[in-house]
Amino acid sequence: MATYDDWLAAYTDVYDAIPRDAGVACPHCGHKALRLVFTGDLERAIGYGHFWCDNCLRGIGISRAPIPEGAVVQDIHLSREAREPKIPNFTLVS
Numbered sequence: 001m002a003t004y005d006d007w008l009a010a011y012t013d014v015y016d017a018i019p020r021d022a023g024v025a026c027p028h029c030g031h032k033a034l035r036l037v038f039t040g041d042l043e044r045a046i047g048y049g050h051f052w053c054d055n056c057l058r059g060i061g062i063s064r065a066p067i068p069e070g071a072v073v074q075d076i077h078l079s080r081e082a083r084e085p086k087i088p089n090f091t092l093v094s
């Protein structure tokens with residue numbers, strides 16, 4: 001069972017590799033299907049990081065994360081329905 005710390009370590013690897021694909025495996029299921037999308041203010045480059053696995057739909061959320069150059073960002077000023085890319089409902093690991 002992957003802990004929050006395992007997820008945080010994977011997050012750090014993926015974050016540091018942006019905009020490249022870090023090729024990191026999901027701490028829970030082992031698939032290389034991790035996604036990191038920020039919701040934030042495009043001007044301020046601070047946002048909420050959604051980090052999840054598209055295969056097992058588990059993940060973590062990071063508050064007030066600095067958004068790096070080249071990251072995938074949803075504009076927080078748009079309505080939830082209008083934001084792209086879509087983020088699936090995933091289970092937060094605590």
Ligand SMILES: [Zn+2]
Nearest residue numbers: 026029053056
């Ligand atoms: Zn997974």
